[in-house]
Amino acid sequence: MIKKVEHIGIAVKDIKESNKLFKKLLGKPHYKTENVESEGVKTSFFKVGTNKIELLEATREDSPIAKFILKKGEGVHHIAFEVDDIVAEIKRLKREGFKVLIETPKKGADNKLVAFLHPKSTNGVLIELCQERTNKE
Numbered sequence: 001m002i003k004k005v006e007h008i009g010i011a012v013k014d015i016k017e018s019n020k021l022f023k024k025l026l027g028k029p030h031y032k033t034e035n036v037e038s039e040g041v042k043t044s045f046f047k048v049g050t051n052k053i054e055l056l057e058a059t060r061e062d063s064p065i066a067k068f069i070l071k072k073g074e075g076v077h078h079i080a081f082e083v084d085d086i087v088a089e090i091k092r093l094k095r096e097g098f099k100v101l102i103e104t105p106k107k108g109a110d111n112k113l114v115a116f117l118h119p120k121s122t123n124g125v126l127i128e129l130c131q132e133r134t135n136k137e
């Protein structure tokens, strides 16, 4: 089951500058930063009510964020939905005809397991599914 919009991911060129900008916009600073080596991104998170804004800066030229910015410029990169059972949701969405980019959920930022749906199957919006990781893993 999809529970809520967990966060909105925004691709930025310079996360330090964007942290300042979003601090001004939201009236409070980001509460954490995290590098996701496997994706070649540096992230920072802001809380907005029960939702979050995730800023993403590429750390390598072959990072998906670098490619995104090259093609489209800075801007909204993905919308993340929190799910209660990511494996079940991947199965359900595949059955519904969505194109799943990662069949096996992987470790993302913010202690989450993540998977993505291809924008071609979701009206041009990259969709992230995320589930809080438990201590068992």
Ligand code: ZN
Pocket (backbone or CB within 6 Å): 007, 008, 009, 054, 078, 080, 128
């Ligand atoms: Zn995200």
